[in-house]
Amino acid sequence: MPYLVAAVLALGVLGLLNLLLTVGVVRRLRQLAAAPGALPPGLHGAMPPVGSTVADFSTTTVDGMTVSRHDLDDGTLVGFFSPGCDPCVAAVPTFATAARTFPGGASRVIAVVAGTGEAGAAMVGELTPVARVVVEPPGAPGMASAFGVTTFPTATLVDADGRIRWSGPDAAALPVPVP
Template identity: 45%
Template sequence: MPYLVALVVLVGVFCLVNLILIVGVIRRLREHDEALAARSEQEQNRRAILSEGEVAEPFETVSTDGGLVSRDRFEQPTLVGFFSPGCTACHEALPGFLAMAERFPGGPEQVLAVIVDENGESGAQRASLEPVARVVVEKLGGPVTSALHVGAVPAFGLVGPGGTVMSSGLRLDQVLTAASA
């Protein structure tokens, strides 16, 4: 009989400890969910590049083919894309950008691709972009990324005469939808 009482007490203590642990885990999961929701909201509010109507700061740089690229050379609407070699989302967005660049009015002269490359790994992206766009390779904070206030990659924009942003977004379809509206 005393063994049975001890066993019941032991099972009761075990259940109580288990219940306390479960309540603690549920509390931590709620905190984790709230942190994820806050982070998701921050990411949604993060700007790709300057917003519609804003004007890029003056800049001047040289493309991979030796041509001059500057804010003052935006005479027609220009499709702009920012990529990085180590970025999975950039690799996923690249085929869509290439397809759009091939069809974009004005050809490669009206398409600018900026590869944000910190480690000299831009070779593959550069090779795929050069046939359809003027390509600039620079570090984050370079002339083009600074002038357009790039906050994330991939980022896309449609930039009009004088560097005025006509539309921008973290996805190419956002830019094209806004531009066609």
């Protein structure tokens, strides 16, 4: 009988410990979800599927140029970044390097920064020499929604018909050779 009582008490303590750990994980996930762009890639969205078509959009770059879906040439590279996202901050230099050597140069590269403020300005400053840069308020309809981007960072390669040929979290993984 004493062994049975000890076993029941041990199982009860393990059950309570499991409950406390689960509550802690749920609270942390809620905190992360409350901060836009703070979740690591894959936890709150997916990459745009290859073969999907980009919806119509029209927006303005930080240089005052208008960009629309019809301006996407075959092999246009488009990157999406959020200033509050650590993986995005780490991905910007890689994207800038890929954009610097991309065939066609900055005229065939678009970088979308979903957010403003000091961190957003730093991203814009790093991306402006190598890409046409668009700044969108977080959650506002624009290029991110037209592409179906729900996770940051995301890089896509688009053809002239507006279909996504490749998408991934890192421009370093672009298919080779890139047109």
